[in-house]
Amino acid sequence: MKNIVKGTVQVAALMIFTLLMNKLAELLHLPVPGSILGIIVLFILLETGIIRLEWIDLGASWLLAELLLFFVPAAVGVMKYIPMLKSDGVRILIVVIFSTFIVMASSGLLAAWIAKQKERRASQ
Amino acid sequence: MIGLICLLGTLGLYAVSKRIYAKRPKVYLSPLLITPVIIILILTWAQIPYESYNKGGKWLSSLLQPATVAFAVPLYKNFKVLKKHATEIIAGVLTGSCVAMISSAFLAKCLHLDTSLVISLVPRSVTTPIAMNVSQDIGGVPNITAAFVIMTGLLGSMIGPMVLRMFKIDNDIARGILYGTSSHGAGTSKAFENSALSGTISSISMIVAALFTLGAAPVMMHMLAH
Incomplete structure (x- = not known):
């Protein structure tokens, strides 16, 4: 029970923090959205010890654990584009599959290669 | 009222599909696929427009931003690991993000998709809030x-998983980079199934990819247009 209250308060705190970051990004005319600014600012606040990890740890892990849930309404939004997807769906599918495949192959293989080089250098 | 029912229904369906997925972790049972498909079927059947559904749904969407900000926590907890693998992450993510934008636009153009679709496809590999932002830009x-x-x-x-097998990518770091760069949050939860290290690397890759795409997409579009 204590944890439920604690987690809820922490989630609320993160929501308020995000709202503030959105306002800040708007005020400063930053080209980044508030959520990205929020990641950077929150990270700096944690790193400098201004915000202690235990103040937000539980709330943050709740939000991250249910990340997929927050995507559901946007996914349901696809229904507005069903006619478009009916005519172009196959071509779009081809683009997404092929492109994702080569993104995976290029980033994964490059990273694996660099990791291997590093290991080799370390063992020498 | 309808908004509240839609919100509670979404929560219920999500909870059930998550249970099922925990027992049978098959891709086609993913909560991100099953939940919206069932909801779309119900809405279509009951002739409820998306706008009415979203009166409840938007409450969930509004948590997407704080959830994105929450990525600062794993970032902070694992900063040492990340510093140690900074070269792999930066090289992998930057290459992957460029490939994502260019190949999406190129393939879409080759298949004669409408220009608005071509442009809308460019930022598709980064997390939703940032992708929507880039798309607007x-x-x-x-x-x-x-x-x-x-x-x-x-x-x-x-x-x-098929790509990992095909190219024999068995390094946890590389696996994380692959998932985070190519398929944002959904990929990251897949990477967490692989290992905690892969998941962490995937979250940071996703953040780096989002930041990079945000800055690079306008430049890339400018170059592609000429």
Whole structure:
């Protein structure tokens, strides 16, 4: 029970923090959205010890654990584009599959290669 | 009232599909696929427009931003690991993000898709809020981009294990980079199934990819246009 209250308060705190970051990004005319600014600012606040990890740890892990849930309404939004997807769906599918495949192959293989080089250098 | 019912219904369906997925972790049972498909079927059957559904749904969407900010926590907890692998992460993510934008636009153009669709496809590999932002910036349709982002996440978690086997990528770091760069949040939860290290690396890759795409997409569009 204590944890439920604690987690809820922490989630609320993160929501308020995000709202503030959105306002800040708007005020400063930053080209980044508030959520990205929020990641950077929150990270700096944690790193400098201004915000202690235990103040937000539980709330943050709740939000991250249910990340997929927050995507559901946007996914349901696809229904507005069903006619478009009916005519172009196959071509779009081809683009997404092929492109994702080569993104995976290029980033994964490059990273694996660099990791291997590093290991080799370390063992020498 | 209808909004509240839609919200509670979504929560209920999500909870059930998550249970099922925990017992049978098959891609086609992913909560991100099953939940919206069932909801779309119900809404279509009951003739409820999306706008009414979203009166409740928007409460969940509004948690997407704080959830994105929450990524600062794993970032902070694992900063040492990340510093140690900074070269792999930066090289992998930057290459992957460029490949994502260029190949999406190129393939879409080759297949004679409409220009607005081509542009909306460009930022599809990064997390929804940022992808929608980028889409707006470069003249796409943010809502359509959101659909492509979700498609990418689902397809990415389906073909990911196959790509890992095909190219024999067994390094946890490389696996994390592969998932985070190619398929954002959905890929990251797949990477967490692999190992905690892969998941962490995947979250940071996703953040780096989002930041980079945000800055690079307008430049890339400018170059592609000429």
